[in-house]
Each structure stands twice: as C-alpha cells, then as structure tokens.
Amino acid sequence: MLVPMVRVEIIGPKGLFQDVVGVVHDQGRLHIDDLSKKASGGSAPLDQMQVDEKYADNKEQIEELLLRVCSILKALDCDKAKVDKGLVTEEYVRLFGLEPGELVGTIGGVIGDVEERVAALTTTCEEAESEIALLERCEPALSKAQSNPKRAKKVTLPEALEGMPLDKAYKELKSRKVALSGDLGTAQEKLDALASTWAVKLVAMRDALVDRSAEAEAIPMFGRTDYAFVIDGWIPTEDVSALEDQIKKQFGAKVIVAQHEIKESEYSKTPVALKNNSTLSPFEMLVGVYGMPKYGTLDPTWMIFLFYPLFFGLIVGDVGYGAVMLGIALWMRAKFKNNEGVKLATSILTLPAISVIVFGVIYGELFGDLGGHYLKLPVFAHPPFHRVHEVMPYMIFAIGVGVVHVIIGLILGVVNAIKTKNGHHLQEKIGILIALLGVASTAVGLALFADSPLMVFGAAINPLMYLGIVVILGGIVYACMGGGVMGVIEFVESVAHMASYIRIMAVGLGGAIFADAVNSIVAGMGGSVGGMIGGAIVGLLLHALNFAIVIFSPSIHSLRLVFLEFYGKFYETGSKVYSPFRKTGGEEGA
Numbered sequence: 001m002l003v004p005m006v007r008v009e010i011i012g013p014k015g016l017f018q019d020v021v022g023v024v025h026d027q028g029r030l031h032i033d034d035l036s037k038k039a040s041g042g043s044a045p046l047d048q049m050q051v052d053e054k055y056a057d058n059k060e061q062i063e064e065l066l067l068r069v070c071s072i073l074k075a076l077d078c079d080k081a082k083v084d085k086g087l088v089t090e091e092y093v094r095l096f097g098l099e100p101g102e103l104v105g106t107i108g109g110v111i112g113d114v115e116e117r118v119a120a121l122t123t124t125c126e127e128a129e130s131e132i133a134l135l136e137r138c139e140p141a142l143s144k145a146q147s148n149p150k151r152a153k154k155v156t157l158p159e160a161l162e163g164m165p166l167d168k169a170y171k172e173l174k175s176r177k178v179a180l181s182g183d184l185g186t187a188q189e190k191l192d193a194l195a196s197t198w199a200v201k202l203v204a205m206r207d208a209l210v211d212r213s214a215e216a217e218a219i220p221m222f223g224r225t226d227y228a229f230v231i232d233g234w235i236p237t238e239d240v241s242a243l244e245d246q247i248k249k250q251f252g253a254k255v256i257v258a259q260h261e262i263k264e265s266e267y268s269k270t271p272v273a274l275k276n277n278s279t280l281s282p283f284e285m286l287v288g289v290y291g292m293p294k295y296g297t298l299d300p301t302w303m304i305f306l307f308y309p310l311f312f313g314l315i316v317g318d319v320g321y322g323a324v325m326l327g328i329a330l331w332m333r334a335k336f337k338n339n340e341g342v343k344l345a346t347s348i349l350t351l352p353a354i355s356v357i358v359f360g361v362i363y364g365e366l367f368g369d370l371g372g373h374y375l376k377l378p379v380f381a382h383p384p385f386h387r388v389h390e391v392m393p394y395m396i397f398a399i400g401v402g403v404v405h406v407i408i409g410l411i412l413g414v415v416n417a418i419k420t421k422n423g424h425h426l427q428e429k430i431g432i433l434i435a436l437l438g439v440a441s442t443a444v445g446l447a448l449f450a451d452s453p454l455m456v457f458g459a460a461i462n463p464l465m466y467l468g469i470v471v472i473l474g475g476i477v478y479a480c481m482g483g484g485v486m487g488v489i490e491f492v493e494s495v496a497h498m499a500s501y502i503r504i505m506a507v508g509l510g511g512a513i514f515a516d517a518v519n520s521i522v523a524g525m526g527g528s529v530g531g532m533i534g535g536a537i538v539g540l541l542l543h544a545l546n547f548a549i550v551i552f553s554p555s556i557h558s559l560r561l562v563f564l565e566f567y568g569k570f571y572e573t574g575s576k577v578y579s580p581f582r583k584t585g586g587e588e589g590a
Helices: 012-028 036-041 059-076 086-096 100-146 148-153 167-219 237-254 264-269 281-290 301-316 319-335 340-364 368-376 390-420 423-449 464-485 485-502 502-521 529-569
Strands: 005-011 228-236 257-262 454-456 460-461
Touching: 005 012, 005 237, 012 167, 012 228, 012 237, 059 100, 059 167, 059 423, 086 100, 100 167, 228 237, 237 257, 281 301, 281 340, 281 529, 301 319, 301 340, 301 502, 301 529, 319 340, 319 368, 319 529, 340 368, 368 502, 390 423, 390 485, 390 502, 390 529, 423 464, 423 502, 464 485, 485 502, 485 529, 502 529
Parallel strands: none
Antiparallel strands: 005 228, 005 257, 454 460
C-alpha cells in the first residue's frame, strides 16, 4: 500500500528554530519541502532561512573532516569490521551533542596522528604490492633464462637486479619477494590493529559529521519572517501524533504544528512511500525500476508480485529448469544469508521458479521432452496441455491472457481516476472499455453468423457485428471526450497490446523446441559408452545454454508485459520518493 501522508507546517519564534530542527531531525520522519523557491519566487510571504553563523563558520571544516574520516575508514576497511552498534551510538551521541566548532576541534585534534599512520602504512602496502607484482612478472622469464643463457637478452630485469648474473638475480628476486611479503604482512597487521582500535570512534565521527552537514544543507530550505520560522513538509499520518507530542512537550504552545489535508492538485509533488508485508516488499524494487506511483493512486506492488511470476512460468514452463532455478535461489540464500542484496534477489527469484515448475507439470516438460518421450514418466508422458503439439491453442490462450490482462489494467485505470477525481481519465478509460466490448461483440458475431447470417426482408445481416461496430464508435467518441485524440490512440494501443501477448507463445515455444532438439541430438550420439559420455557432455552444455537464455529472455518479456502493456493502462508515476530528514543515529556503519 501507499503510505498515507499529511502535509504539516511547523511555525514558531526564530529563537527556537535550531532547537526545533533538532527535534525534527531526531524524529526522522518529516520529508522537507524546499521553501526557498517559493521565497525567492514571491509565491509565499517568506524569506529564505539563513544558516546560523556557528554552522556557516564551520561548514567547510566539517566537509573537509568528513572527507578525511571517510578516507581513513576506507583505508582501514572498517565497514567490514564487526563494529559494536551500541558503542557507536554512545560515541555518536557524545559527538553530536557538541557545538559545530567544538565538533570540528575535537575530531580534527584526534585524527591527525591516526591519519598519518594510516597513510604511511597504506603507502608501504601499495609499494610492496606493486614491487611484488613486478617481480612476479619477471620471475618466469628469469627462471627459463637460467637454463638457456641465449634467452638472457630477452629478459628485462627490475632496476635493482640489473647487471647481476642470472642465477644471482633469480636468488635475489626470490629473497626480495619473501622480504616484501613480510613487510606487507606486518603493515597489514598494523592496519588491522588500527581498525580494531579506531573503528567505533571513526564510524561515530563520520555519522556525526554527516548529520551536522545535513542540517547545514537543510536550513536554507526553511522559511522565515521577521520574527518566526516556517518548516513545511510531509509526514506519514501514523507519525503525526508523535511529532506533535514531542514538539508540545519541549516547546509548549510556543511552536505550532498545523496539519493540512493533501489536495488532488498536490498529489504529483507529494512524496511516496510503499509499505507492504515481507512477501510483497522484495518486489518493490521492481516497481522502482518503472518509477514510484503517484500519490493517491494504487500501489502496483501486488500486481507485479502476481503477474511477473505468472508470465515467467507461462513462458518457461519446465520442471527441470524450474528446479535448477529454485535450487540456485535456496543455495544462495543459505550461503549468503547475511547479505541483504542476495536475500532480496532470491526472494524475487523463488516465486518465478515455483511458477516454472507448476507450468512444467501442466506442459509435461522436464528438460524439454526428456521426462515424457525418453524417460516415459507418466506425469510428463500425458500432460494436461502439450504446448509443442498444440501450437494454435497455445497462441489463442496467450492472446486470451492478453485480453484479460489489458482489461484488468483499464479497470484499474478507472479505479485510479476515481481515487484521484480525474474526470477526463475516467471518461477515457470507460470509453476504451466500451470500445473493446464492441470489438468482442464484433468478433463473436463473425464467429456465429459468418456461415449462416440472419435473413431479414431477404437481406443477410449479422446483428452482433453491427451492434459491435456501433458500440466501438460510441466508446471511441466517449474516450475522445475525456482524452481527446489520445482516446483513439489509447484504444488502438490496447488492441495492439492484446496481440502483443503472443510473445508468451513465441518465446516459450522457442525454448521448449530448443530443449527437445538438444535431447534429440544427445539421443542420436549412439549407445556406446563413448557416445553416452559425449552425449551427456553435449546435453549438459546445451541445456546450460538454454537455461541461461530462459533466465534472461523470459524475464525481460515478462517485465515488458507488466510494465508496458499493463501498467500503461493505469499507472501514473510520482515525482518524489519519500526521503525523510533523519539522522544516521550512529548506526550507518554498524
């Protein structure tokens, strides 16, 4: 679902501005609206808030220190260390409680020594690694040249080894490598010791500097009058009470939090956040690829959760390939259980893999016709629907899926139009649905009365076809009343999009025929031991190739059907993603 938002204004005396910003920053739920444009454009009786001197005077130093601290963290690779989250938060709170000048002085005074030591050790590591790499490039040629002095002229030695006899140069090279490896190991141990000692403090320093910098950058987005400040923004409805209570507790009636209902005209600039259960939430990433939905419209997450795996299964439909996909997903999830990226990817991959297995049973395919034709397994030998042998029904089914899917999209377009109170879109979508109903009536009329039309006063007529044509024209006219010429274009697009679902049949059949061809090639390689071994190798390689194809190509086509043919019927993208003004809280690096 789309998280319900409320627009709020926080107004109070200028003397309390910085304290109120701190409260808002602490809560971390308000998405700030930039009032600087309204102030400079004269659309609001406000001036742009100026950065306080204590921030302005230290802004450059804070940014410089942040770069230095981040460089040290990168060199020490502290983000991968097991940093104690509680200790980081404790140190962060201490640092962030300092005034900007004190923060700059404290951090600047303590990182100088560690920065120099890290820089020196890093230089030692880089120089050692560079020289080791050079020696390793020379070593094979020098080794061969010892046994064949004639090749000595072709050996380019490092400067330190030039002029030495080959045998001595080779020994010196080996000795130098050992020494450099020791130096590298010692330097790395010292870096690890520094990381262990400084990780908590450095991560807390980085977070405190990031948040102080963020506050300084945010201040010009607020508005002011001669005596008051104005903070404008959006906040989830469920968090408004907490913000009001916190402001009231700390400032009483001196600071006002005013709520404003979001108007339809503001939907396009209202920030959008999605909130779904753990099953649906991984698919929010795919929604983000297309663009976040406009506020006030439907959350499309459940639609891609339902239709992407469905179309993927309809196209691939092979128990063997589905089992391999599922096995890879489960293995990766177990192997990299602490990796959030892998967890997200496998959550998205698992459902399509199950769908592939289900449709594989329906189609009777196990690595193509291996299960039914060659292994004679009953479940595959007599499937409910053998798509390779029933191409025309498969094509009709694919187009039928397209008809249903596009109509669902148009119905959702009607729902969105009602939710956003957009009368023009409502007329356009309803008109297209009526016109499509006319197309269906015409098609049924042609099917029923083509061979035996009704005779009225000696004339052959097809009532359903004529009715359908009238309904088509009426629907197009009604669609044009809402969308103008786009109503006609949308109608033609909808019909074309329905036909586009034939790709389910085309791509799916291509993969199935390829798998069958692989099995045929393997079977034709003979019954000898050599033939069986060769056939097994060829079969594995070709099925692996087909597996790679059916992973990527059907994914693209399935997403296309959802994003273009389906989402295009109702989806409106928003301009903003909900990005609240919040502190790192000392937890970013933990």
